[in-house]
Amino acid sequence: MKFPRMALAAALFVLASPVWAHAFLDHAVPSVGGAVSGSPGELTLTFSEGVVPAFSGVALTSAAGASIPTGKARVDPATPATLHVPLGGKLAPGTYVVNWHVVSDDTHRTSGSYKFTVSP
């Protein structure tokens, strides 16, 4: 049986499409689901591709949902996939939720959330 040429072309196109080209969270510091001893000075979130800091950021809340102010997200030119989010003050021991949203270099929006814990 002969494989239809159009179907083959369509299959190759699907395989070649950049379906993984959106920015997904690869890792973070403090780590996703992890615990740190003492308050971190900043959050870093490293994505699968470069992100645009002007359209990217996080909303940090306590486990109870209270909003916690953060500084403006920024990216070092040398590491465009890593978003740095300074923390204004010390985080008390407890669990925190990071709701992140980014626009990647290909202009696609992605978002997600994770938790980390600050231990005394």
Ligand SMILES: [Cu+2]
């Ligand atoms: Cu994309």
